[in-house]
Amino acid sequence: MTIWCPDLSMASGPIYLAVADAIEADIRSGALAVGERLPPQRELAYQLGVTLGTVTRAYREAERRRLLRGETGRGTYVAPEEMDVSPLIPREDRSSDLDLARNFAYPHLNPDLSKGLARLARTPGIDRLNGFVPSEGLASHRETGASLFDLFHLTADPSNIALTCGAQHGIQVLLQALFRPGDGVAVDEFTYPSILNSAPHLGLKLVPIPLMQATSGEFLGMDPAALAEAARSQDVKGVFLMPNMHNPTTHTMTLAEREAIVAVAREFGLKIIEDDPYTPFVETKLPALGALAPELTASIASISKLISPGSRIGFVHVPREYGNSVRNLIGESTWMASPITAELISGWVRDGTLKRTLAEKRKANAIRYELASAVLGTSRLQGAADKVFAWLGLPVGVDPGVVEANLAHQGVAALSSRYFQVSDRGVKPYMRVTFGSIVGEIEFRRALELLDWARTSDPGERFRASPVG
Known part of the structure; x- marks a missing residue:
């Protein structure tokens, strides 16, 4: 097969943009068809006589334009105009799901919304919430954010807090506020899929x-020496971290691990984005990165996993120098987070509902973890009773993609490691197993038993009828 290779003889400007433009032009003309595989980056770099980094940057630019799609372990392909819906996005009707994939953290234990809305309706001056407010949110709601950050082990200044439409919106805003196109951002080898x-x-x-990694094979925190090398050699300007209940490995960084990363960040002037939505579940109380390096760190707090994903309220705490940029970006993207739902959340924080709900969810999670340990065993299960998901190692030779597909055939949603890995890296033999998205205990046990069967059965038997009743 002839390798695709663009003619750059008439190109001007950056070569990587010329390659991305050529990809776009050939897709529009039909010279590159949907699903067609592009040449490996190293091979195309050789054909063009440019550096590997130039082609890598070109492919990333084409992915940014939604022209290409990288498939871990397989290569880079021309993307369809209509992308597949992510398995992380919920459907409207999920009543029959055996869901070990989505990490919703016990939404069936969330507070009674009708009671919350009734209380909200009695709030004095409520009509003021039905208008425009500053993009960073009202002062009273930023005070709520400061109270919430206490649960994340960060003493936050309300004047440095802004409200966002959930943590994911907060991540987008901070990426734009702290970095510029072309900057490198370090992430863990397994990381939050959205980023x-x-x-x-x-x-x-x-x-x-x-x-x-520990001698037992358990994953630990980011390697500070590797981060330092990336800062020296790959134009890394910042780092995205999840210090508590790392998603997906569940690891909570020790104080020494945190201090080592902060030392590297200070040495190279790296900005830190700290996203820790599960911290209030974790029993270990360690200072946030924002407490250890407040001049470098932008921290995110969210209530989605705690009491109310539907409210779409999150909080970011940033060094003062980035405050105006954050406010402007919130204004440009959505003008403001809803002051109505912000007031709903503030009431739940003030009246103790948040504290009571967390206690109930922690209790439920300890029971689920005990069951998962009994069914799946602890030798390959990284997690704990205060972690709302676990990281499951698979037997040698077992393909996590095959396990995921087989589980889907049995009506169980699960995520293999490929959803958490940066492109162009071989898929590792792990699955993330969530505890709180299935309501019933019987259904949760059945999903675990099907997972245990799928990961250990003979490959030739996997698509036969499950022995689990």
Whole structure:
């Protein structure tokens, strides 16, 4: 087969943009068809006589334009005009799901919304919430954010807090406020799936950094020496971290691990985005990165996993110098987070509802973890009773993609490691197992038993009828 190779003889400007433009032109003309595989980056670089980094940057730019789609372990392909819906996005009717994939953290234990709305209706001066407010949110709601950050082990200044439409919106705003297109942002080798798409669409280069591992094989925190090397050699300007209940490995960084990363960040002037939505579940009380390095760190707090994803309220706490940029970006993207739902959340924080709901969810999670340990065993299960998901190692030779597909055939949603890895890296033999999206205990056990069967059965038997009743 003839390798695709663009003619750049008439190109002007940056070569990487010329390659991306050529990809776009050939897709529009039909010279590159949907599903067609592009040449490996190293091979195209050789054909064009340019550096590998130039082609890598060109492919990333084409992915940002939604022209290409990287498939871990397989290569880069021309993307369809209509992308597949992510398995992380919920459907309207999920009543029959055996859902070990989406990490919704016990939404059936969330507070009674009708009671919350009744209380909200009695709030004095409520009509003022039905108008425009500052993009950073009302002062009273930023005070709520400061109270919430206490649960994240950060003493926050309300004047440095802004409200966002959930944590994911907060991540987008902070990526834009702290970095510029072309900057490198370090992430763990396994990381939050949303940033794998959002950062490249903003023109940012994600740089995966290895995680340290214990002698038992358990994953630990980001390797500070590898981060330092990336800062020296790959134009890394910042780092995205989840210090508590890392998604997906569940690891909570020790104080020494946090201090080592902060030392590297200070040495190289790296900006830190700290996203820790599960911190209030974690029993270990360690200072946030924003407490250890307040001059470098932008921290995110969210109530979606705690009491109310439907309210779409999150909070960001940033160094003062980035405050105006954050306010402007919130205004440009959505003008403001809803003051109505912000007041709903503030009431739940003030009256103790948040504290009571967290206690109930922690209790339920301990029971689910105990069951998962009994069914799946603890030798390959990284997690704990205060972690709302676990990281499951698979037997040698078992393909996590095959396990995921087989589970889907049995009506169980699960996520293999490929959803958490930066493109162009081989898929590792792990699955993330969530505890709180299935309501019933019987259904949760059945999903675990099907997972146990799928990961251990003979490959030739996997698509036969499940032995689990």
